[in-house]
Amino acid sequence: MDLKRYYGKIREVEAGIEDEFPVVKSLPTEAGGKGGRLTETSRAVAARMIVDGVAELASAEEAAELRRTAEEARAREAERKRAEQVQFHVLSENDLRALVKGGSKARRD
Numbered sequence: 001m002d003l004k005r006y007y008g009k010i011r012e013v014e015a016g017i018e019d020e021f022p023v024v025k026s027l028p029t030e031a032g033g034k035g036g037r038l039t040e041t042s043r044a045v046a047a048r049m050i051v052d053g054v055a056e057l058a059s060a061e062e063a064a065e066l067r068r069t070a071e072e073a074r075a076r077e078a079e080r081k082r083a084e085q086v087q088f089h090v091l092s093e094n095d096l097r098a099l100v101k102g103g104s105k106a107r108r109d
Helices: 003-016 043-052 060-084 093-101
Strands: 023-026 038-040 055-057
16 A cells, blocks of 8 residues: 555545535445444544445435434433523521411511
C-alpha cells in the first residue's frame, strides 16, 4: 500500500466535503458491516471511511432526516428530564399558618 497516495486521497476527499460534520451512510462489507446506517461525524473521519470503502456521503434528504430525528430525540429527553424534576418550596411557620387559615400572608418578622 502506498501510504502517500492513501493519505493524499483522504486529504482530497476531505477537502471536497463541505459540511463541518457530514452525515455518512455505511456500506455493506465482507466483514459483516451493515449498509444503510447513518452517522454524523467529522470531515476527517468521513473522508477516511469513504476512502476505505465502508461509507459514502448521505444525500441531503437523508442527512436532514437524521438531524430531525436526533433533534426530536433530544427534545423528548429534555422533556423527560423536566418531568422528573421535583420542585418544592420551604414555607416558614407564618406562611403555613396563613395558608391553613386561607387568608393573606401577614408576616411578623
